[in-house]
Amino acid sequence: MTDEESCPNCGRNSLDIDAQNSVVYCKNCGFAARVNPQTGEVTTLNPGSQGGGSPAVYNSSTGSSSEGHSILGLDPLIFFLLGITAVLSLMAINVITDPIIGSLFIAIIVVVWWIKK
Numbered sequence: 001m002t003d004e005e006s007c008p009n010c011g012r013n014s015l016d017i018d019a020q021n022s023v024v025y026c027k028n029c030g031f032a033a034r035v036n037p038q039t040g041e042v043t044t045l046n047p048g049s050q051g052g053g054s055p056a057v058y059n060s061s062t063g064s065s066s067e068g069h070s071i072l073g074l075d076p077l078i079f080f081l082l083g084i085t086a087v088l089s090l091m092a093i094n095v096i097t098d099p100i101i102g103s104l105f106i107a108i109i110v111v112v113w114w115i116k117k
Helices: 076-092 099-116
Strands: 015-018 023-026 032-035 042-046 057-059 064-066
Touching: 023 042, 076 099
Parallel strands: none
Antiparallel strands: 015 023, 023 032, 032 042, 057 064
């Protein structure tokens, strides 16, 4: 596939190629497919959105696709782990001295993660 070919899902000429991961994905609808360079076999990773839904996004750095879920530009699990680690570290070095405040921060992180996961 080349950049001039249209997306099999939405029909637009918005295909992009991630040569490192052998993936072709559509910037418009989120369609993503892995192409085996040796055999030419195509495996659909994400069928893309149909008509007006929020497009699924292919993340070329991780080689995965998601339905647009991110928190501050991070995958929800990474946000959760970094947030909990940051709060616990701040509590360990006595920047956050009150355990109730620390627990409140952790609760906020859990709620935001739960909503976005």
